[in-house]
Amino acid sequence: MISLQDVTKQYPDGTVAVHDLTLEIDEGVICALVGPSGCGKTTTMRMINRLIEPTSGTIQVNGDDVTALDVQELRRRIGYVIQNAGLFPHYTVRKNVATVCRLLGWDEPRIADRVDEMLGLVDLDPDTFGDRYPHQLSGGQRQRVGVARALAADPPVLLMDEPFGAVDPIARERLQDEFLALHQRVRKTVVLVTHDIDEAVKLGDRIAVMRQGGYLEQFDRPAAVLGFPTSDFVADFVGSDRAIKRLRVSPIPDDALGDETIEPVPGVIEVPVTASLYDLLAATLQADSGVARVTPSGKAVRVGDIDRLMMASRP
Numbered sequence: 001m002i003s004l005q006d007v008t009k010q011y012p013d014g015t016v017a018v019h020d021l022t023l024e025i026d027e028g029v030i031c032a033l034v035g036p037s038g039c040g041k042t043t044t045m046r047m048i049n050r051l052i053e054p055t056s057g058t059i060q061v062n063g064d065d066v067t068a069l070d071v072q073e074l075r076r077r078i079g080y081v082i083q084n085a086g087l088f089p090h091y092t093v094r095k096n097v098a099t100v101c102r103l104l105g106w107d108e109p110r111i112a113d114r115v116d117e118m119l120g121l122v123d124l125d126p127d128t129f130g131d132r133y134p135h136q137l138s139g140g141q142r143q144r145v146g147v148a149r150a151l152a153a154d155p156p157v158l159l160m161d162e163p164f165g166a167v168d169p170i171a172r173e174r175l176q177d178e179f180l181a182l183h184q185r186v187r188k189t190v191v192l193v194t195h196d197i198d199e200a201v202k203l204g205d206r207i208a209v210m211r212q213g214g215y216l217e218q219f220d221r222p223a224a225v226l227g228f229p230t231s232d233f234v235a236d237f238v239g240s241d242r243a244i245k246r247l248r249v250s251p252i253p254d255d256a257l258g259d260e261t262i263e264p265v266p267g268v269i270e271v272p273v274t275a276s277l278y279d280l281l282a283a284t285l286q287a288d289s290g291v292a293r294v295t296p297s298g299k300a301v302r303v304g305d306i307d308r309l310m311m312a313s314r315p
């Protein structure tokens with residue numbers, strides 16, 4: 001769906017922000033671009049919707065070279081959530097959300113309907129919030145307006161630059177959960193920039209780890225990046241607790257469970273087989289009996305089994 005081939009961006013002052021980057025992002029996938037400040041994440045993102053022109057290389061969206069497309073047409077296909085929400089301060093919430101639809105020349109009744117629908121989608125009541133200005137919203141509400149604005153013209157591609165960056169950790173968790181639920185409903189191809197590896201692991205189907213100078217270090221599933229970092233830089237970046245992090249994104253390998261089954265009795269916590277290894281470990285640690293029961297099979301799992309199961313669930 002989005003394809004970057006040998007893309008380099010050198011700014012006029014000589015700074016190489018992105019170095020020979022090749023990346024394939026499939027339709028409907030959330031790709032998290034992650035890395036330290038200044039490693040070229042925003043530059044990469046802004047080249048996709050041509051707010052920045054690459055120095056060399058090609059970028060395709062849905063098979064079309066972006067440089068061959070009319071910019072207006074390109075931006076219709078691509079929603080953009082700007083770092084720190086980037087709302088127009090002198091526009092109301094309604095007017096902010098309507099921006100792209102208005103650019104596209106939709107008639108007013110259609111825009112009004114769409115704006116209400118989008119605000120509903122991000123859980124903001126249009127009657128309460130529609131006529132407010134951005135300074136009359138909380139940080140989290142502003143972020144949601146930013147998401148509603150990006151989705152309004154129903155683009156198949158969504159670029160999100162640190163969309164949940166400016167809010168406290170609890171609001172951030174909630175926004176992340178809401179975003180994942182939203183993504184289940186409106187399957188967009190998403191490129192999401194973050195410097196937070198936990199956010200990347202939680203939201204990304206794929207993670208691209210970048211390093212200073214615009215180098216791509218690793219591009220893989222979260223479980224693979226955590227389980228098998230391909231360089232010291234990545235191992236360092238994902239953190240010394242990467243084994244625990246990987247538990248959260250590792251499914252329970254059903255066929256690697258032992259043969260012992262147990263009855264559902266008090267003191268034994270039940271864990272559905274669709275849960276993560278993290279949930280399973282938590283249940284074994286918490287149960288007085290030291291045993292968890294995987295449903296529906298009724299297989300017994302103890303703390304000591306987790307290591308073996310992790311090996312079995314290697315990506």
Ligand SMILES: Nc1ncnc2c1ncn2[C@@H]1O[C@H](COP(=O)(O)OP(=O)(O)OP(=O)(O)O)[C@@H](O)[C@H]1O
Binds near residue numbers: 015044
């Ligand atoms: N217009 C510009 N001219 C020169 N250098 C620039 C320009 N814009 C960005 N850079 C440099 O390019 C590099 C990458 O910047 P970019 O904004 O893509 O980083 P980032 O990964 O998004 O960082 P952050 O996490 O801080 O947002 C940085 O070294 C930055 O200083």
Ligand SMILES: [Mg+2]
Binds near residue numbers: 042043083161
């Ligand atoms: Mg940035």
